[in-house]
Amino acid sequence: MDLITILNRCHHFRGFVYHHARFTPDHKSIEISVRPRQGSASHCSRCHQPAPGYDQLTGRRFEFIPFWGFFVFFLYTMRRVDCRRCHAIVVEEVPWGDGKRTLTKVYMLFLARWARHLSWKETALAFHTSWDKVFDAVEHVVTWGLEHRSLGQIDAIGVDEIQYAKGHKYLTLVYQIDLSVTRLLWVGKERTIESFQGFFTAMGKQVIANICFVCSDMWEPYLKLIRQNCSEALHILDRFHIVANMNKALDQVRAEETGRMKREGRAPVLKKSRWLLLRHSENLGAEQHFRLRDLLRYNLKTVRAYLLKEAFQQLWDYNSPAWAGKFLDECRQTMRSRIEPMKKIARSLRNHRELILNYFRAQKLLSSGVVEGLNNKAKVTMRKSYGFRTYRALELALYHTLASCQNRN
Ligand SMILES: [Zn+2]
Numbered sequence: 580m581d582l583i584t585i586l587n588r589c590h591h592f593r594g595f596v597y598h599h600a601r602f603t604p605d606h607k608s609i610e611i612s613v614r615p616r617q618g619s620a621s622h623c624s625r626c627h628q629p630a631p632g633y634d635q636l637t638g639r640r641f642e643f644i645p646f647w648g649f650f651v652f653f654l655y656t657m658r659r660v661d662c663r664r665c666h667a668i669v670v671e672e673v674p675w676g677d678g679k680r681t682l683t684k685v686y687m688l689f690l691a692r693w694a695r696h697l698s699w700k701e702t703a704l705a706f707h708t709s710w711d712k713v714f715d716a717v718e719h720v721v722t723w724g725l726e727h728r729s730l731g732q733i734d735a736i737g738v739d740e741i742q743y744a745k746g747h748k749y750l751t752l753v754y755q756i757d758l759s760v761t762r763l764l765w766v767g768k769e770r771t772i773e774s775f776q777g778f779f780t781a782m783g784k785q786v787i788a789n790i791c792f793v794c795s796d797m798w799e800p801y802l803k804l805i806r807q808n809c810s811e812a813l814h815i816l817d818r819f820h821i822v823a824n825m826n827k828a829l830d831q832v833r834a835e836e837t838g839r840m841k842r843e844g845r846a847p848v849l850k851k852s853r854w855l856l857l858r859h860s861e862n863l864g865a866e867q868h869f870r871l872r873d874l875l876r877y878n879l880k881t882v883r884a885y886l887l888k889e890a891f892q893q894l895w896d897y898n899s900p901a902w903a904g905k906f907l908d909e910c911r912q913t914m915r916s917r918i919e920p921m922k923k924i925a926r927s928l929r930n931h932r933e934l935i936l937n938y939f940r941a942q943k944l945l946s947s948g949v950v951e952g953l954n955n956k957a958k959v960t961m962r963k964s965y966g967f968r969t970y971r972a973l974e975l976a977l978y979h980t981l982a983s984c985q986n987r988n
Pocket of ligand 1: 623624625626627628630662663664665666669
């Protein structure tokens with residue numbers, strides 16, 4: 580059995596024949612010459628229709644999947660066609676290649692598949708190829724995928740941002756978070772009104788008009804754009820962000836008070852209390868519980884703020900929007916204490932009351948947990964990304980790992 584028999588079995592291209600296989604002089608690569616099958620017409624690469632030949636170009640090499648440690652190349656002399664439909668002399672279309680790329684489609688698919696599991700650098704190393712070729716492969720696959728994806732009915736979306744590179748560079752990510760399907764729909768450079776508006780424009784009016792639920796954080800420009808674009812949808816404030824804000828406020832109270840106590844020469848009872856206070860009390864171990872109970876005996880602002888935060892957590896146990904609203908208002912009253920960061924939270928809860936209660940109006944079906952989960956995956960993709968030198972590479976990697984439909988359950 581020879582190489583050509585094997586190739587004809589796994590990668591047979593209509594209208595072309597494998598002619599001859601040989602080693603290169605250094606014995607590192609196998610070159611396989613490909614020729615048009617006699618009598619078969621060439622096709623125009625613009626309109627994909629058969630067209631009469633015009634002339635031939637110089638030979639090209641297309642890299643194929645490596646075989647038993649050897650590089651494999653197809654050698655082919657491209658023809659140009661005189662296409663009457665396009666009224667132009669156009670280079671022919673070949674089924675194994677894509678435009679000017681030097682990798683065959685099947686090799687690009689092969690590399691891209693591995694690049695979902697390994698970092699791009701590892702993929703390049705594993706197959707003795709370069710980072711740039713892996714980039715090409717992923718770009719080809721992602722471009723094809725985005726051109727051919729069907730958006731269909733999208734019930735729910737969640738928007739969030741992640742920080743990338745060093746410093747304060749952000750990406751806006753929009754996910755589909757339907758009950759059955761989740762996926763990344765859109766990546767926007769930076770976190771701006773323009774970038775988020777780009778999402779609405781890209782999806783088109785019809786898809787946007789059918790969205791029933793939108794989940795976001797409290798960033799005012801997001802809220803405004805969602806009001807403008809999805810006026811019919813139920814807008815839900817992301818539970819995760821509300822809790823995160825509260826933790827931030829509590830942490831601020833703790834840090835200030837720790838500093839003050841130190842200046843006043845008092846016993847450092849708040850020392851090493853940070854995680855004790857920020858963690859949900861249900862997630863503490865026995866020893867930590869004991870320490871927490873000890874800490875709560877002190878009459879401190881931090882303790883009062885902690886108790887407010889813990890009491891607030893009960894909100895999520897409600898089912899009825901009306902009762903949740905009543906509880907929220909009570910919490911707000913108690914938070915208007917003299918602790919400044921907590922006052923700020925109370926104000927924010929007042930300003931976003933309806934959006935918070937929408938969580939209950941949506942019967943608690945849409946939790947931010949889904950967005951968080953997807954965002955964590957996005958961060959993992961990014962962390963594997965010490966090689967993603969450019970925004971473009973990062974964007975491709977995110978679509979590559981997260982944009983295909985993932986069924987929940
Ligand atoms: Zn044509």
